[in-house]
Amino acid sequence: MSARAVNGVPGPSTLMGDPGPEGRFGDFGGRFVPESLVPACLELDAAFREAWADPGFHLEFEQILTEFGGRPTPVTRCLRLSERLGVTVLLKREDLAHTGSHKLNNVIGQALLTQRMGKTKMIAETGAGQHGVASATAAALLGLECTVFMGEVDVERQSLNVFRMELLGATVRPVTSGSRTLKDAVNEAMRAWVSEVADTHYCLGSVMGPHPFPYMVREFQSIIGREARGQCAALLDGAAPDLVVACVGGGSNAAGIFSGFVDTSSRLVGVEAAGGSAIGTGIPGVLHGMKSQLLQDEEGQIKEAHSISAGLDYPGIGPEHAHLAATGRAEYTRAGDDEVIDALCILAETEGIICALESAHALAWVLREAGGAIPAGSSVLVNLSGRGDKDVAQVRELLAARTKR
Numbered sequence: 353m354s355a356r357a358v359n360g361v362p363g364p365s366t367l368m369g370d371p372g373p374e375g376r377f378g379d380f381g382g383r384f385v386p387e388s389l390v391p392a393c394l395e396l397d398a399a400f401r402e403a404w405a406d407p408g409f410h411l412e413f414e415q416i417l418t419e420f421g422g423r424p425t426p427v428t429r430c431l432r433l434s435e436r437l438g439v440t441v442l443l444k445r446e447d448l449a450h451t452g453s454h455k456l457n458n459v460i461g462q463a464l465l466t467q468r469m470g471k472t473k474m475i476a477e478t479g480a481g482q483h484g485v486a487s488a489t490a491a492a493l494l495g496l497e498c499t500v501f502m503g504e505v506d507v508e509r510q511s512l513n514v515f516r517m518e519l520l521g522a523t524v525r526p527v528t529s530g531s532r533t534l535k536d537a538v539n540e541a542m543r544a545w546v547s548e549v550a551d552t553h554y555c556l557g558s559v560m561g562p563h564p565f566p567y568m569v570r571e572f573q574s575i576i577g578r579e580a581r582g583q584c585a586a587l588l589d590g591a592a593p594d595l596v597v598a599c600v601g602g603g604s605n606a607a608g609i610f611s612g613f614v615d616t617s618s619r620l621v622g623v624e625a626a627g628g629s630a631i632g633t634g635i636p637g638v639l640h641g642m643k644s645q646l647l648q649d650e651e652g653q654i655k656e657a658h659s660i661s662a663g664l665d666y667p668g669i670g671p672e673h674a675h676l677a678a679t680g681r682a683e684y685t686r687a688g689d690d691e692v693i694d695a696l697c698i699l700a701e702t703e704g705i706i707c708a709l710e711s712a713h714a715l716a717w718v719l720r721e722a723g724g725a726i727p728a729g730s731s732v733l734v735n736l737s738g739r740g741d742k743d744v745a746q747v748r749e750l751l752a753a754r755t756k757r
């Protein structure tokens with residue numbers, strides 16, 4: 353594909369590049385924050401760009417992800433599943449990273465940046481608790497004070513993750529405003545950031561929020577795509593896979609793996625939860641400092657997302673994904689709860705891997721479309737974003753409920 357600019361929209365070859373000082377991805381992105389938050393965003397943008405241009409920062413980042421995080425994560429060929437589906441399935445094993453998902457890449461990057469800015473405290477928001485646990489982990493490793501904002505409803509639902517964060521030395525602050533879930537925890541974390549910005553960094557958990565977060569988090573996660581590009585080339589005679597598939601909540605694991613293949617002819621496919629499909633059913637709007645596709649009612653009120661996987665329960669999507677969808681470079685689709693549970697079970701039985709419910713969304717689409725939207729004989733790389741240990745109790749209940757109905 354050639355580089356071209358139509359009506360100011362960058363051509364494919366400039367996709368997933370530097371979104372500029374305003375953090376624009378076509379019509380999406382930006383920095384829609386109160387005046388009081390602008391200096392913090394500008395400071396962070398400058399600090400990130402300076403660090404990311406420094407080979408010393410990359411060295412330290414990659415050394416920690418290797419020694420502490422277990423990178424590089426392998427690419428696994430799924431022989432039995434491939435035979436069953438008639439397509440070659442490869443898994444990028446982010447489930448094998450320390451703490452059990454890709455989230456570590458982002459929090460190690462941001463914790464290092466916190467130190468580099470001379471700050472001693474990190475705050476984070478969390479829904480189900482996964483990003484909170486990852487943030488608490490990175491803070492413990494680097495000796496930072498950590499406070500995690502979590503909706504009161506989620507604190508009750510996820511008491512084990514609250515305990516994990518406390519074990520790691522973090523403080524969990526229940527948020528009692530609004531619906532007392534993730535959306536409100538983000539608002540509260542932004543408020544706390546403004547008032548404590550002198551010594552505090554806000555470690556946002558996905559490729560969303562105001563610039564520079566969508567850009568910065570994608571860059572920290574791009575290690576997934578860089579590794580996978582080389583690993584796939586070794587397995588596919590130098591070629592890139594025909595398809596690269598990832599689940600999408602905010603979109604950080606998808607952005608990380610897509611960035612390694614955006615300049616190839618690989619089809620890029622993001623799979624949202626059917627009950628949280630911001631590309632499929634959302635409309636453009638502004639939330640949490642960014643313009644993106646959002647789940648809204650007719651009055652523009654943000655709707656709650658619903659999914660069996662808490663990590664996909666976000667009413668929006670990162671702005672760069674909205675742009676990749678608008679340009680057609682990436683496709684976005686969805687998977688429903690039942691097929692997701694089936695996918696988790698099938699992977700477990702055929703390959704000996706229990707994956708996270710989030711990751712099972714990507715797999716569910718592959719299972720549904722093999723031989724259909726995915727031509728027989730294709731090679732498909734699936735980003736297995738996380739391991740399923742956190743989900744087994746829930747899966748047992750869901751399967752028990754299914755046999756009753």
Ligand SMILES: *Cc1c(COP(=O)(O)O)cnc(C)c1O
Nearest residue numbers: 601602603604605663710737738
């Ligand atoms: C948090 C999480 C996700 C969703 O976040 P993205 O930013 O969309 O990647 C997906 N998979 C796992 C295992 C997670 O923990």
